[in-house]
Amino acid sequence: MNEAMRKPNDFKSGVKPIWCPGCGDYGVLSALTKAFARLNCAPEKIAVVSGIGCAARIPAYVNAYGLHGLHGRALPAAAGLKLARPELTVIAAGGDGDIYSIGGNHFIHACRRNVDMTLIVMDNRIYGMTKGQPSPTTEPDYPTHLYPAGTHVQPLDGMSLALVAGANFVARAFTGDPNDLAEIIVEAIRHPGFSVIEVLSPCVTFRPEEREWKHQIARHALTPAGSVAEALAAVASAPELSTGIVWKGNRPPYTGPGDQAGKRVQDVLDSFVA
Amino acid sequence: MNEAMRKPNDFKSGVKPIWCPGCGDYGVLSALTKAFARLNCAPEKIAVVSGIGCAARIPAYVNAYGLHGLHGRALPAAAGLKLARPELTVIAAGGDGDIYSIGGNHFIHACRRNVDMTLIVMDNRIYGMTKGQPSPTTEPDYPTHLYPAGTHVQPLDGMSLALVAGANFVARAFTGDPNDLAEIIVEAIRHPGFSVIEVLSPCVTFRPEEREWKHQIARHALTPAGSVAEALAAVASAPELSTGIVWKGNRPPYTGPGDQAGKRVQDVLDSFVA
């Protein structure tokens, strides 16, 4: 393949998505392939790692190496891969349930560990794949089959958690604006360390009212802050559906514990002599 | 037992702790029994729930009901108990590894769920029970047997996470100041919703230098802030070993999803008729 000529289509696998017509995740797929084209990555040098959920189906649709693993476990699998194969471009992807609910512990520890990879959270504020139970980002009074009267639990604020936990790049984007999303993905991949992009991605089947998001987005209401504290304040004060990059940190990426003053196998054998 | 006369000793079980002589956890035990005495709780109306670790051994040493469960799982067990038996005073307790590492997901979700109970994190910045591996609060360059050259991973900031995730009461205390700690525990128990107390509790065996903490504590450098953002700023700017209550929120505690518009068993049978 001529490197200079890579197009978004070069990054589509041809596998037909199981997504509902109109699902926001199509836009993410499209933006991701655009980003890869802009970065002019070789498809075989990319790996997309995910958990389980509608969003987490994305690896198979990308022409790249993919690992469609376990619900909640995209981040450790992605970290293991990136640490073992540092030359790869590693993307982790999943839904709000996958990353923030069952995967919450890996999320905060990935932020603090700061491996050089990019996480895309496709937030639809619902469990799509299991047909409409509330997720950590679902509003407390939103009625579902499981809770006809709502959960009465405060939603989780993924971006603020990412900031506090130490992510090195934090942004929110909207799937309905795939060029912007592609640009943010490009920046996130380029930025060293762990990058988090929360993508507002409507579930048209179980939350049809999210189709309206396209009219409600506060485009680029978030801009890179000077400190984590400012970034937190910006997230707290910005409109609910704001997009933009809010944080670009400069922590060095984690590439493993490095030299631990050890000996090689052949040299360590002496230590066993009585 | 005459209610007016309960003493700290009434809350000691008589089981001999496995802790090393000089371990900070003795002070937590002592403060906890003092707090119960001040609150004049009936011992049978208290439950102390923990995971696994040196710190997590505390339930058996308290004269109260106790559940010494699984590593990392104190919080869900405590939440289940409190939701099922709301009249009990429920304390969850554990170490920095137990709560922040393997238990990290339950920690953030407990903050956001806001069940009315109190968490005591005995932070010694090490895994004591397993003999000295780094915990999420261990300094990146601290040498251990596992990482002679340090982990190179940024420590986790439990208090900021608690604040962002929605805990309703957040404080830090020092085990070497058991009266102050007892007072903070009393306030935390009295405060509705989920209360988090991070207690600096030296591990004299694997981190002997922590004995010096008693000279380094910035007593009450933290005071109740007016907003979560201010609390975050206070935690960020205060000296590393500050104590004090930094946040008292007013979110209503979660007592379950409440009325979900259902019918009782006898009345629901009709729905099966073809």
Add this chain to the structure above:
Amino acid sequence: MSDTPQDNAAARESVSVAITGSGGAGVITAGEMLLAAAAHAGWHGIQTRSVGPQIRGGEAVSMVRLATFPVEAHDDAFHLLVAVDWRNFDRFAAEVLLAQGGLVIMDKAAGDVPPPLKERAGKILSLPLSKAAKEAGSRVNMVALGCIAALLGIPESSLEHAARRRFAAKGEKLVEASLAGLRAGRDLTMQEDLADHIANLRLDRPEKPDKPRWIVSGNQMAGLGAVHAGVRFVAAYPITPASDLLEWMTPVLSAEGGMLVQAEDELASINMIIGSSFGGVPSMTATSGPGLALMMEGLGLAVSAEIPVVVVNVQRGGPSTGIPTKSEQTDLNIALCGMHGEAPHLVLAPLSAADCLFTTAWAVELAEALQAPAIVLSDQKIAQMKAISDPLPLPAVKVARKVSEACAPHAYKRYALTEDGVSPMALPGTPGCMYTADGLEHGENAVPSSRAEDHAAMLEKRARKLRNHDYGPAWAEVNGEGEIAVICWGSTAGPVHEAARVLAREGISIRTVSMRLLSPLPIEALEETLAGVKTLIVAENSHSGQFLHYLRAWCDLPQEVISLKHAGPRPITAPEVRRAVIDAIGGGRMQESNIALKEAPVS
């Protein structure tokens, strides 16, 4: 029913219909309404579905079997297949086998009939289903249902009843539209020369039941059983195919003064219910394979600390994420042996959708009585099946935990070495009994101990309490006599029972043993039940024969053992069981050793 499935019965006692079409066509609705109408008219039957991977808009098949007698399982072929379209039909081809000579009805616009079907079909009828729907102002599924009902002889009044129940909440206009569609379908059928087929498809008149029948799913019945038995706290994390069980429970629990909490993950859900049950409230969770895997550490704690909890595990295709929407009986291994250390506990399995009511309630009773975790192994087949049933009585379970009275300080022994192994449990709030429940090995007083003697005594206590309990006759459904026996567990009971019924009519008597209690294995009762059996057919929906090997591990089995097994989307069917029995009678296959197990041929 015959060896090669074909369609040559005269007056039908049982008929099977499949309706297929892509998303939005509403074939599931049509199937459910067919079942409802049949139930109303007095027939028995079941309805299941199979769907493609698409979340919405994917293709689907609705599979309905109606009969004059109670049925719990599908036949192995369909007499009538109605296709609204053929999109991706090959995905289901293995699950939807047309009977030789069966009737295919398809929409005129649907395109070519898939070749294998063409070969088997007795007749293929292209009807303008969608056109008629448009003309009637209705939807194509209603027209298809109208056709089917007319062919099967479902009374129009029952069909109308079903339509009204279904659509009443959505307004009279929709009801009228659907009725128009149903009529259009009937009319289409009547215009054709289908006399032969009609004669063949028409069901015998049912006996009118005393009371209106129920339509139940296994998941609903499991929820009902749990709440009826006193479960008041549920913590769970959604997973297919257990989510609808949870969705059924939330409102009922809230009305009964209990609650369902959605946990952040399965680790939280199992530990939450350990906490609530420690507090004295009967507690439950529901999950499926991947979630069960995450709960095993928690279940081990419940074993060691002797805290009753119930886990309803609705099995689906494995391993790993596997095939979430299809059934399988392959979580037996993990349910029996999935904990580290020596961890005796209860494993039960409901035998049918309706039996989920009793078995789940019984699981609650046993868990509470024995202060041990109980795993209920339901599966997608019965959990999401809609089955017609006589109204079910609420089972007479006695749920009672042995609790401790208040006592003098330091006198209470939480893990007292009682004769039956069950020790009175003090609930928080009980004065004087303060103790700490522990997953560390402990002495009678609950204080951790690493002494060999304490460990041995506690291991023995925890095993003894389960071993010595009197489980009564509910451990299995045992029927029939004979030197050939078929043994199965859980949802494979349906086809086994039906095969026995068919064989009985053919003059062949067999013994059937359908196991509900899997752990502790009732070895004595089982060996007694199998006394005199020469050939044992072990039927299960697994690849490796998990059940067979479990039986071998613990029991002396009859001389000849035949393994009838296959995993995956196709369950074991009654005709397969019947064929295995006939082959076994054919003889020439007896063998001395039970090692070189025979595997029954499976189509």
Add this chain to the structure above:
Amino acid sequence: MSDTPQDNAAARESVSVAITGSGGAGVITAGEMLLAAAAHAGWHGIQTRSVGPQIRGGEAVSMVRLATFPVEAHDDAFHLLVAVDWRNFDRFAAEVLLAQGGLVIMDKAAGDVPPPLKERAGKILSLPLSKAAKEAGSRVNMVALGCIAALLGIPESSLEHAARRRFAAKGEKLVEASLAGLRAGRDLTMQEDLADHIANLRLDRPEKPDKPRWIVSGNQMAGLGAVHAGVRFVAAYPITPASDLLEWMTPVLSAEGGMLVQAEDELASINMIIGSSFGGVPSMTATSGPGLALMMEGLGLAVSAEIPVVVVNVQRGGPSTGIPTKSEQTDLNIALCGMHGEAPHLVLAPLSAADCLFTTAWAVELAEALQAPAIVLSDQKIAQMKAISDPLPLPAVKVARKVSEACAPHAYKRYALTEDGVSPMALPGTPGCMYTADGLEHGENAVPSSRAEDHAAMLEKRARKLRNHDYGPAWAEVNGEGEIAVICWGSTAGPVHEAARVLAREGISIRTVSMRLLSPLPIEALEETLAGVKTLIVAENSHSGQFLHYLRAWCDLPQEVISLKHAGPRPITAPEVRRAVIDAIGGGRMQESNIALKEAPVS
């Protein structure tokens, strides 16, 4: 060695010594130095320890056995017991049985001898150990060690060598002090009239080895085996008794260009190594029961997606948190059957501390060759044992994953249905082969599929690749001939081998089968090996007989099967095995059925 353990041997081929005392007394150090000195002098031996629940400052026992021949297990009684104090000695009483007539040496200040010991002891000697230590400017453990060495006849030069190695890094002053203590101990002993006991305790001279011997622990050897076999990525979460394995690995991996990452929990560690191995790097984790429970879902993914990973599970007492510091063989069930769905995988078990080297390396070889997860079931006994061994050669394993070359777009089939079931795996970076590894059931091209045919084909493929592999002779150590066989697995091999050695000298020949490969069970090889056996003794350190029932589930066993089992802190001992054999020969116990299993009497 005799039936009732007593101390009446003449010239000793093997002697067992226990040193006990509370925290800070340094009894563990003394035991390790005794072992080191003996190794230096040319003896064989092992040293283990048992500690109380205290993190520090608790009581401890150091148990040392020295012999003129290689030993892998303790005898069942101790000929010499040295007590620095008696604090909480009852905690260990069951683990430290004094031989009838054995010698007890205690510090003068230690107080009363525990009554059961008093009865068994041939002589009890109160010596001023601590006083002598003070006078020598040394510590009491060195004085005790000096006594012991003198009694056993350990050359002073070897003792000095051990002291120098131990303390050199801490400065010459400490070395000198310890030497002074050792001399003081020797002198104390010499002042007493112990001629009888000395004669009794004194070890035969060893044959001087060609090369200096090693002292190894199972955890070290497992780490060495893994790194030698090519493991370069380890993610793990600390847990007793696996942590020291991890601590051994970190620096070596860093020097070898690999790394060890401490994960936030076991869910993360197993998924991290799945990620790294997907990337092509041989990967491993280590854990114990509770951690293994948390890894089962991940292991299921590795089965389904066919990603090789190795889990070294160092067993400890269960269930739940159990007894973290003591050994047990009860994670067999979970290791074999702990995954949901049909999940064929590898399970191996090292037979001794030294064998951890080969078995772990072999596990890496097999996992990589078969693209499947391998669980290595080590246990606390061998993992933390210090064993004298001839220098171990690095095993000649061939670690090679079948990988795919670059190929044309869309041509690559990750899960191609090859004859041997192993499909070439494309590593990220390989042009043209881009695919998505999946835990959902899939077709050959890795695209998810819920079709019955794909499921059946993949289930069969994943089973076939394990079933058809040629594992060679390493599946077990098989020794001896005879109609009586003892079968065991993992660390129980030590006592079984020793019992066979003793029996051989008594003129009794038995067959021993010590299994290293547990899954897939080598049924044919096993049945061949057991051909002609009339009585099979199944020895295992479990309460319910997990191994026995596993064998029964899959194999035809000999007519008489005797279960020799007990769980918990006391492992199976050689004398127990010998007694079971003698009893079996005694006869009168043969029985037709292998159901009513006999349980061998266990002291």
